[in-house]
Amino acid sequence: MSLHATHRDAGQVTVVDLSGKITLGDGSALLRKTIRGLLDDQRRKILLNLADVDYIDSSGIGELVSGFTAVKNQNGDLKLLHLTKKVRDLLQITKLYTVFDVFTDEGTALRSFS
Amino acid sequence: MALTTKHLEMTLETQVESVNLAEEMCLRVAEAAGFGEDDCYRIGMSVREGVINAFHYGNQERPEKKIHLAVDLTAEKMIIHVLDEGIGFKLSDVPDPLAEENLLSTSGRGIFLMRAFMDEFDVVPGKTGGAEIVMSKKLPAPGSAPANGRGGQNATPQQEA
Numbered sequence: 001m002s003l004h005a006t007h008r009d010a011g012q013v014t015v016v017d018l019s020g021k022i023t024l025g026d027g028s029a030l031l032r033k034t035i036r037g038l039l040d041d042q043r044r045k046i047l048l049n050l051a052d053v054d055y056i057d058s059s060g061i062g063e064l065v066s067g068f069t070a071v072k073n074q075n076g077d078l079k080l081l082h083l084t085k086k087v088r089d090l091l092q093i094t095k096l097y098t099v100f101d102v103f104t105d106e107g108t109a110l111r112s113f114s
Numbered sequence: 115m116a117l118t119t120k121h122l123e124m125t126l127e128t129q130v131e132s133v134n135l136a137e138e139m140c141l142r143v144a145e146a147a148g149f150g151e152d153d154c155y156r157i158g159m160s161v162r163e164g165v166i167n168a169f170h171y172g173n174q175e176r177p178e179k180k181i182h183l184a185v186d187l188t189a190e191k192m193i194i195h196v197l198d199e200g201i202g203f204k205l206s207d208v209p210d211p212l213a214e215e216n217l218l219s220t221s222g223r224g225i226f227l228m229r230a231f232m233d234e235f236d237v238v239p240g241k242t243g244g245a246e247i248v249m250s251k252k253l254p255a256p257g258s259a260p261a262n263g264r265g266g267q268n269a270t271p272q273q274e275a
Contacts, residue, residue: 024166025130057162058227062220069218086155093230094223095212 003027003053005034013045013113014038015081015106019052022060031060035067035078044076045113049106051082056090068100077101081109123184126165128173136183137162140194143185147192148254156231157192157251163224164196164247172198172245191233193250202245205237 003020016034021027038046048064056064064080071078079101083091091097103109122143126132140161144154165181173179182197209216211223229235232249240246 023162024133057159057166058221058223059166061223065218066220069220090227094226095217099217 003030005030007034007038009043010047010110013047013110014043015047015049015110017049017052021055022053022063023055023057024059028059028063031063031067035070039070039074039076044071044074046071046076046078047081047103047106047109047113048078049081050084050087053087054084056087061090061094061096064100065096077113079103079109079112081106118189120187121184122187123182126181126183128169128175128177128179128181130169132181133162133165133169136165136181136196139183140185143187144192144251147187148256149192149251150254153251153254157194160228160231160249161194161196163228164194164249167224167247168196168198168200168245171203172200174200189253191250191252193248196247197240198244198246199240199242200244202239202243203237 003018003022003026005016005018007014007016009015016038018031022031035046038044046067048067068078081103083102088097088102091100091102101109101112103112122139124136124139126136137158141154141158144157149157161183165183168181169175173181179199181199182195184195184197186193186195205225208225209219209222211217211219211226216222225237228247228249233251235247235249238246238248
């Protein structure tokens, strides 16, 4: 498995801790399954912690966007925390850095949902 | 590294595993050629995106079709070719992923990333049909790239005849 995902509740926000690679195949599929599973459980405030994600390809970027849209469509919010340099650079050159709310501090990120 | 043209090629199955295989193979060549960590990342990502493009868009994920990968290492640059067995496409027909209306598209960023990460990039009709992605990266000047210590021993490309 190229990606590992665990999630924890912080009040009404669910923090998803991801580690590994979000790439074509298992990584993208696991991210999709995780977000869809949270939405099925009525968890609509989602913070993706990408501190240990060191690699994302175009498939992974697409899955982040797909998750963002799916959550928005249910009147929720999906935000990003602790981007690595490579991931931040990728989001910047694809102009997605302006689409996502991105945080470097978990407390600030959690408060932004209220 | 000797300043002679070296050539390596492989035929890949149309399956997800080929993406990782192609990336790893080209990373080893890039490291052996002296590229630094950042350039290796860009080359590896570009190869990955090229093979994803062939797998998904070119060959339509049909397992009977093949993906042809070739690497040429000259005195000046590393040139990568990715050929699919699809119907081909024109670069001008590829939507701009940075356009406002495409920002939330879930696909269509692979070509953009290859263009961003490589020095030269083009798509030409394949000799036997399909689309051939041709992209290159200039070799680092001698002594300018930090050694990153990964791999390399098994990456020596075959000398071209």
